[in-house]
Amino acid sequence: MADSPAPPTTEPAPPSPPRAALVSVRPGAIILARHGEPALSRKCLLTSDQYRAWWAKYEVGGLRAGQTPPPELLATAEGAGAIYASTRPRAQETAAAIAAGREVMSDALFIEAPLPPPHFPSWFRLPPKYWGVVARIWWHAFNHHEGQETRRQAECRAEKAAQALIARAESGQDVLVLAHGYFNHMVGRRLRADGWALVHNQGFKYWSQRRYEKR
Numbered sequence: 160m161a162d163s164p165a166p167p168t169t170e171p172a173p174p175s176p177p178r179a180a181l182v183s184v185r186p187g188a189i190i191l192a193r194h195g196e197p198a199l200s201r202k203c204l205l206t207s208d209q210y211r212a213w214w215a216k217y218e219v220g221g222l223r224a225g226q227t228p229p230p231e232l233l234a235t236a237e238g239a240g241a242i243y244a245s246t247r248p249r250a251q252e253t254a255a256a257i258a259a260g261r262e263v264m265s266d267a268l269f270i271e272a273p274l275p276p277p278h279f280p281s282w283f284r285l286p287p288k289y290w291g292v293v294a295r296i297w298w299h300a301f302n303h304h305e306g307q308e309t310r311r312q313a314e315c316r317a318e319k320a321a322q323a324l325i326a327r328a329e330s331g332q333d334v335l336v337l338a339h340g341y342f343n344h345m346v347g348r349r350l351r352a353d354g355w356a357l358v359h360n361q362g363f364k365y366w367s368q369r370r371y372e373k374r
Contacts, residue, residue: 240332245269271339273307321349
């Protein structure tokens with residue numbers, strides 16, 4: 160009598176991947192904060208040339224003494240997995256005030272976009288606050304840069320900064336940046352273009368923060 164054919168063999172099913180591998184990590188938040196109040200006084204009237212010199216001093220100056228960081232920003236820093244700061248002194252001193260001795264990664268990628276004013280007659284004087292508005296309009300609308308960073312170059316830098324922050328946040332940790340009002344605005348625009356939502360907005364005052372989360 161002929162032997163019965165052997166039943167077909169089947170390979171054992173591969174083991175199921177660990178459950179953790181099936182769960183994607185939700186990106187952390189990206190928080191863009193402005194530095195504290197600088198020491199250099201804004202209570203003056205300046206010509207355009209005087210404002211140019213004033214801005215040069217502002218860029219290398221630190222913070223006004225005696226300031227206390229707001230508790231909300233201190234809490235944000237405590238909960239952040241990574242803290243970045245512009246290399247400008249006002250941002251560095253802000254970082255020192257809120258980081259509580261933690262590592263702060265300094266990067267010139269986050270410095271402010273330039274503010275060269277247009278040349279106006281010497282009789283025309285404005286406070287620094289309003290010269291900043293005039294200079295920003297001329298830089299943004301008319302590409303007035305006086306050999307400094309152009310609007311297009313700053314936009315490319317903002318895109319690079321946004322992508323670096325997104326890559327860091329993808330680990331699931333919150334990322335805090337201590338930098339400057341207008342460049343933070345530019346980075347925020349790039350984040351929104353990449354699908355990040357502004358979920359908490361304190362505006363652009365000193366010590367303020369703007370929180371973005373991936374949607």
